[in-house]
Amino acid sequence: MALSPLFHSNLPSLQFVLLVSIFIFSGSLYASDDPHLSLDYYASICPTVFDIIRKEMECEVLSDPRNAALVVRLHFHDCFVQGCDGSVLLDDTITLQGEKKASPNINSLKGFRIIDKIKNKVESECPGIVSCADILTIAARDAVILVGGPYWDVPVGRKDSKTASFELASANIPTADEGLVSIISKFLYQGLSVTDTAALSGAHTIGMARCANFRARISGDFETTSDKGPMSETYLSNLKSICPAAGGGDNNVSAMDNITPNLFDNSYYQILLRGEGLLNSDQELYSSILGIQTKQLVVKYAHDPISFFQQFSDSMVKLGNITNPDSFTNGEVRKNCRFVNT
Numbered sequence: 001m002a003l004s005p006l007f008h009s010n011l012p013s014l015q016f017v018l019l020v021s022i023f024i025f026s027g028s029l030y031a032s033d034d035p036h037l038s039l040d041y042y043a044s045i046c047p048t049v050f051d052i053i054r055k056e057m058e059c060e061v062l063s064d065p066r067n068a069a070l071v072v073r074l075h076f077h078d079c080f081v082q083g084c085d086g087s088v089l090l091d092d093t094i095t096l097q098g099e100k101k102a103s104p105n106i107n108s109l110k111g112f113r114i115i116d117k118i119k120n121k122v123e124s125e126c127p128g129i130v131s132c133a134d135i136l137t138i139a140a141r142d143a144v145i146l147v148g149g150p151y152w153d154v155p156v157g158r159k160d161s162k163t164a165s166f167e168l169a170s171a172n173i174p175t176a177d178e179g180l181v182s183i184i185s186k187f188l189y190q191g192l193s194v195t196d197t198a199a200l201s202g203a204h205t206i207g208m209a210r211c212a213n214f215r216a217r218i219s220g221d222f223e224t225t226s227d228k229g230p231m232s233e234t235y236l237s238n239l240k241s242i243c244p245a246a247g248g249g250d251n252n253v254s255a256m257d258n259i260t261p262n263l264f265d266n267s268y269y270q271i272l273l274r275g276e277g278l279l280n281s282d283q284e285l286y287s288s289i290l291g292i293q294t295k296q297l298v299v300k301y302a303h304d305p306i307s308f309f310q311q312f313s314d315s316m317v318k319l320g321n322i323t324n325p326d327s328f329t330n331g332e333v334r335k336n337c338r339f340v341n342t
């Protein structure tokens with residue numbers, strides 16, 4: 001398993017102090033029960049918004065189930081940079097450097113066209129009222145339901161940012177070959193717990209990853225973590241044909257849940273129990289010697305789909321409530337999600 005420099009530290013107590021202090025201080029970074037958000041924010045000013053978004057998402061997911069995954073990931077990458085403020089949706093301009101070209105996003109983040117389409121529909125019904133950040137948050141919830149996942153109520157009332165941060169997109173978003181401790185600290189920094197980290201990672205029950213993000217895993221310790229039986233050997237050789245160790249094919253894709261790739265269920269955790277997680281970051285939740293709590297959670301969610309669904313819903317509300325305090329005072333409702341209003 002690829003280990004981060006932190007993993008090699010022989011000062012576990014220092015790591016613990018670091019994590020605890022990040023946890024304590026992160027509480028004051030973002031308010032999770034944000035007073036600006038409420039369930040009925042649009043009830044009188046745009047009562048049909050939830051129906052419009054649901055209808056559009058139904059068409060998108062029906063035409064290609066992968067679209068559900070694209071939108072869920074887009075929401076996650078929005079919220080980890082300046083809070084859920086639609087910053088990820090902004091295009092580069094002469095005066096603004098967006099987040100789309102930051103390393104976790106470039107050649108990887110998709111689904112912008114889906115949000116544009118929904119925004120157009122919403123604008124024609126309720127002009128200037130519904131933020132892009134809210135559209136993305138609601139669309140992510142609908143995406144999950146449409147591929148068989150749980151329902152949760154979405155608090156709304158977010159404003160769109162007038163800024164984006166290339167630097168924070170590069171720094172805050174966890175990557176496939178990052179160690180577990182480092183990934184957990186990125187979640188704690190956002191006010192999300194170890195439990196949230198394990199449950200939200202379950203979003204990898206849908207969607208695809210590119211070879212560039214799983215080459216190290218399949219030419220690394222995949223064989224060590226898996227049971228080396230004929231099934232896992234066949235799976236590994238398939239993955240190697242998609243993603244040659246020698247290089248090339250960086251953009252070839254494989255499903256992260258090879259059992260039910262288009263269904264939101266708990267099979268992602270069952271795959272981790274078998275040691276066949278596609279990304280290093282996935283498998284570490286179960287196999288890292290430092291992941292005592294995450295291992296217990298993986299076992300629990302693998303055996304109890306209801307508790308996974310319950311925790312995933314709660315954690316998605318927490319993710320969606322990561323707010324950008326600046327956007328509430330200086331933010332706006334963009335007319336076009338790709339550009340700040342002129």
Ligand code: HEM
Pocket residue numbers: 066068069070072073076107108109110174175176177183197200201203204206207208209210211213279281
């Ligand atoms: C725990 C740390 C996480 C890491 C290291 C991580 C990393 C990745 C990577 C490397 C990919 C493949 C991207 C590509 O190859 O182009 C991916 C895909 C995806 N991630 Fe994550 N992710 C994490 C957490 C999350 C969370 C919290 C969510 C949502 C709640 C999420 C939702 C998704 C989805 C749905 C996809 C599939 C997208 C598609 O089909 O294009 N991930 N993630």
